[in-house]
Amino acid sequence: MEKLWEPFELGKLQLKNRLVMAPMTRSRAKENGTVNELAPEYYAQRASMGLLISEGTQPSPEGQGYPSTPGIYTNAQISSWKQVTQAVHDANGKLFIQLMHVGRMGHPDNIPTHQKAVAPSAIAPEEKIFTKKGMKDIPVPRALTVDQIEDTINAYRKSARAAIEAGADGVEIHGANGYLIHQFxxxxxxxxxxxxxxxIQNRALFALKVAKAVVEEIGPQRVGFRISPMNMLGGVNEGENGAALYHYLVSELNKLNLVYLHMMHVGHEEVLADIRKTWKNSLIVNRAGRKMTDVSLDLDNENADLVSVGTWALANPDLVERLKIHAPLNEVDKATVYVNNGAVGYTDYPTLN
Known part of the structure; x- marks a missing residue:
């Protein structure tokens, strides 16, 4: 596990170690999409990790799918995120804000405009979603027109600029886990x-146009991109040529010189090997189902430059210190992951001290 604690140069950023906090939805934002008052403390508590990636943050009203998720497209939202980035930087941490447009994984009850969700095609995921009125079926979305696709790409561009104005060190484009880019x-x-x-080339076009627009706006050294090959979340299936699709996508993203690629790895070792060979810049791997003792497995095997963790970081604000001395970890309280109970299940997880 020693390699985990080596400093790392991520573009122009100096990271103090190679442990990354993965983005995790917490559903604690206010009605206007601003983060809550405890968010600065929540992120700063975890700033001993090399890099923090924020919860998914919508680039537009149409990008919201779940209740109480934050945005990064209004002045009020930018101001609220400034408090988070300042707290993280004061704690000597680094923070990327994840831009997440959920596409069809939404419900009119959760969308500020109360319209149907949008997607590449008018095809429902055949799943349920939590709303403030309880669990409901996700309705058939509206298929985006070509003009609306261009508007959505521009929303990513503007929200990336907003994130930098808010003091973030960069943004991560969410192209994974069944959300809009993955749906394309x-x-x-x-x-x-x-x-x-x-x-394959056509289905990858939206992802590449979004990445290009964001790079043009804030520069490649401030842009990461997340993928989840063959993950099937949200009912998205890339088909029999999924490996070839990701080879093409990663090859084209390479040309944009993004600072990192973040892979949610669910067991396709041949795809990871190909991406590792193809991708020229830093690779973050989040390996599903691993044991805590294997947290540095992909670093040790040289499959990754950094590794990300989710719920372990959620439940252990001092995860770095615990791992270094092999201390036991707090268990995550699943009942409070998405429930806004103030500090409970958010900033009240105990540290060793």
Missing amino acids: LGENSNKRHDEYGGS
């Missing part, structure tokens, strides 16, 4: 007959 990549979720659908 899916063979079953994208049935378009224009330049955004059909072939």
Whole structure:
């Protein structure tokens, strides 16, 4: 595990170790999409990790899918995030804000405009979603027009600039886990007959246009991109040519010189090996199902430059200190992960001290 504690140069950022906090939805934002008053403390508590990636943050009202998730597209939201970034920097940490447009994984009850969610095609994921009125079926979304796709790309561009104005060290584009960009990549979720659908190249076009727009706005050294090959979350299936799709996508993202690629790895070792060989910049790997004793496995095997963890960081604000001395970890309280009970299950997890 020694390699985990080596400093690392991520673009122009000097990270004090190679442990990354993965983005985790917490559903504690206010009605206007600003983060709550405890968010600065929550993130600063975990600033001993090399890099923090924020919870998914919508780039537009249409990008919201779940109740009480934050945005980064209004002045009030920017101001609230400034308090978070300042607290993290005061604790000698680094923070990227994740830009997450959920696409079809939403419900009118949760969307500020109360319209249907948008997606590449009018195909529902056949799943339920939590709303303030309880669990409901996710309705069939609206298929984006070409003009609306351009508007959505521009929303990513503007929200990336807003994140930098808020003091973030960079942004991570969420292209994974069944959300909008992943829906464009899916063979079953994208049935378009224009330049955004059909072939591997066409299904990857939206992802690449979003990445290019964000890079043009804030520079490649401030931009990461998250993928989850063949993860099937949200019912998205890339099809039999999924490995080839990701080879193409990663090869094209390479040309934009993004500072990192963040891979949610769910067991396709050959895909990880190909991405490691293809991707020229820093690679973060989040390996599902590993034991805590294997947290540095992909570093030790040289499959990754950094590794990210989710719930372990959620439940252990002093995760770095605990790992260094092999101390026992707090268990996550699943009942409070998405419930706003103030400090409970958020900033009240105990440290060793």
